[in-house]
Amino acid sequence: MHSARLWKSLDGGAVGCRLCNHFCRIEDGERGTCGVRQNSGGQLMTLVYDKVAAINLDPVEKKPLYHFHPGSSTFSVGTMGCNFACTFCQNETLSQTPKAKGRVDGETVAPDLLVRSALKHQASSLSYTYSEPTIFFELVQDTAKLAKEEGLKNILVSNGFMSGDGLDELAPVVDAANVDLKAFTEAFYREHCGARLKPVLDNLKRIRELGWWLEVTTLIIPGLNDSREELQELTAFMAGELGTNVPWHISRFHPAHRMTDRPPTPVRTLEQAFDIGKQAGLEYVYLGNVPGHRSETTLCSQCGAPVLERRGFASQPAKTVQGRCPDCGNPIPGRGLP
Secondary structure: OEEOOOEEEOHHHOEEEOOEOOOOEEOOOOEOOOOOEEEEOOEEEEOOOOEEEEEEEEEHHHOOOOOEOOOOEEEEEEEOOOOOOOOOOOOHHHHOHHHHOOOOOOEEOOHHHHHHHHHHOOOOEEEEOOOOHHHHHHHHHHHHHHHHHOOOEEEEEEOOOEOHHHHHHHOOOOOEEEEEOOOOOHHHHHHHHOOOOHHHHHHHHHHHHHOOEEEEEEEEOOOOOOOHHHHHHHHHHHHHHHOOOOOEEEEEOOOEOOEOOOOOOOHHHHHHHHHHHHHOOOOOEEEEOOOOOHHHOEEOOOOOOEEEOEEOOEEOOOOOEOOEOOOOOOEOOOEOOO
16 A cells, blocks of 8 residues: 545544545545545555556557547556446446455556656657546656656546546646546436536536646437437537537447446437537537547548548548648647647
8 A cells, every 4th residue: 555645634533535526534444435545544545556457558549639649659557446436337347346346456567667668668648547547646646747757748538527636736747638528417427427527527627727638528328418408518518618629529338337238329329419519619529439430530620621530549640730731721729730
């Protein structure tokens, strides 16, 4: 175990975790909602500081980030545990095992080794992903600081439920984030994630204020979050509060975890969501888990010329010129565009 950060002592030997918006009260010997932060004799400890359970070299498009250093590789790391309990989790063996079985597995890998490995593999960035990076905050913070010193970028792939303090602590070292906006009703978040919507919306707005590059993903689940009314509200929030140039990734659901009673999302449903996003004014909308779909390519929002072509997670050489459309000169939003 390793000393945790962002907590306070409470009465009776309990501790109050301040890492995410659950703000867990944790009694001595117990763990928080995430399953990987434990009260040990009145001290909050993290069980995953150096217990890395997943490592891979990914295209940055897999995060997904389409407007952040396209075509580059990112060194992706994750631990066990999650502060959500999504009924449709696509990676439940990693995220839910500490809560379901009490077990926390992983290889002992220190922050400096992660950074050296990223450099060795010629990655441009490190991504904190696979499970929820908020719950391995200490590993993220220490690794990200070292990565910055070596000229690497840092990416969060997150559910966006971190506390304001947690977000501010990471502000100086994170460059980009993809946040899952899982639905646009409190009922969905409560019943299917064990969480709340409002903190996620507040954090999305705060991330924009911090200047991180932001992209948003929504997994469209048939019959749960795919109504026209809900998607209109979601995309109106994005356009009005985050900006029309924030990319929106619409991802296709496949049966998983405790939600195996629903079919994969019909492509037509995803295309309807695409149309709703465009009608709301979103300039860059993409369909995920539908390889070869025409929406994978980035088109200039002014003249419609293709400026970055993709198939799956593979990007073709960018056609932008100093971040602008070569046909009309319109600036293409993003970071690290050629």
